[in-house]
Amino acid sequence: MTLSTSDVAMLAERLDQAALERRAIAKITNEFPDMGWDDAYRIQDALKARIEARGADCRLLFKAGLTSRAKMVQMGVSEPVFGFLKPDGQVGNGGTTPATAYIHPRVEAEIAVRLKRPLKGPGCHVGDVLAAIDEVMVALEIIDSRYENFNFDLKSVIADNTSAAGWVLGEPVRFRPGMDLAHCGIVMRINDAIVSTVAGSAVLGHPAVPVAMLANLLAAQDREIPAGALILTGGASAACAVKAGDRVDLAIQGMGALSVHFN
Numbered sequence: 001m002t003l004s005t006s007d008v009a010m011l012a013e014r015l016d017q018a019a020l021e022r023r024a025i026a027k028i029t030n031e032f033p034d035m036g037w038d039d040a041y042r043i044q045d046a047l048k049a050r051i052e053a054r055g056a057d058c059r060l061l062f063k064a065g066l067t068s069r070a071k072m073v074q075m076g077v078s079e080p081v082f083g084f085l086k087p088d089g090q091v092g093n094g095g096t097t098p099a100t101a102y103i104h105p106r107v108e109a110e111i112a113v114r115l116k117r118p119l120k121g122p123g124c125h126v127g128d129v130l131a132a133i134d135e136v137m138v139a140l141e142i143i144d145s146r147y148e149n150f151n152f153d154l155k156s157v158i159a160d161n162t163s164a165a166g167w168v169l170g171e172p173v174r175f176r177p178g179m180d181l182a183h184c185g186i187v188m189r190i191n192d193a194i195v196s197t198v199a200g201s202a203v204l205g206h207p208a209v210p211v212a213m214l215a216n217l218l219a220a221q222d223r224e225i226p227a228g229a230l231i232l233t234g235g236a237s238a239a240c241a242v243k244a245g246d247r248v249d250l251a252i253q254g255m256g257a258l259s260v261h262f263n
Helices: 005-021 037-053 069-075 126-132 154-159 208-219
Strands: 061-065 081-084 106-115 133-143 164-169 185-190 193-199 230-232 247-252 256-262
Touching: 005 037, 005 154, 037 081, 037 154, 061 208, 081 154, 081 208, 106 185, 106 247, 126 133, 126 208, 133 247, 133 256, 164 256
Parallel strands: 061 230
Antiparallel strands: 061 081, 106 133, 106 230, 133 164, 185 193, 185 247, 247 256
């Protein structure tokens, strides 16, 4: 099924309003069960256009989702999904964000990369990505599905910009040859209790893999990941629910640490 242009616009407005009003809605495939994969990304693109029409510049802000093998098997897919970050979603390292700014927030540990040169597929591979990385950063993504009870299917979550909400970055570290992004240890704590210990390889075997996949996906639209782009490479940890009063600390071997408070 291919959705009409008016249906795409209507669903993008519905998701946009749900985020602005911090109001959970039923997943959109309840109403459009036969919508296609292309429809889901069309809705996401229309949502992005609405956000940029309000003055946001999302051109250099990308994110990957469903990047752990366990999540992909659970959802019955063979590739991750992709979305964009909103500039006003960034929370400063060591800063505070209201829990009431989200519907039902959860946090994921991630590795972020910034590119010094563009990446374009088809045929983009890990070696191309590593040669293009300028900086790496500890990153925490605050995800916040707009759907009731955090209940969604893959097409609905793509349309909802892969549950993107907030994000926190540590200090940038210059990427150098030999830096091992696959085997760096990642430890996330909530209120001093360790909630996740993983390695960078939890992200599809290597965090550069989803970046290459993104470049190849964009190539089908004759687009590229531009120089200067920031990419959150996807959750290495399970998503953990947070609430007012929680403090989250994240450290990645060789990259440093960050923290954020929810009030």
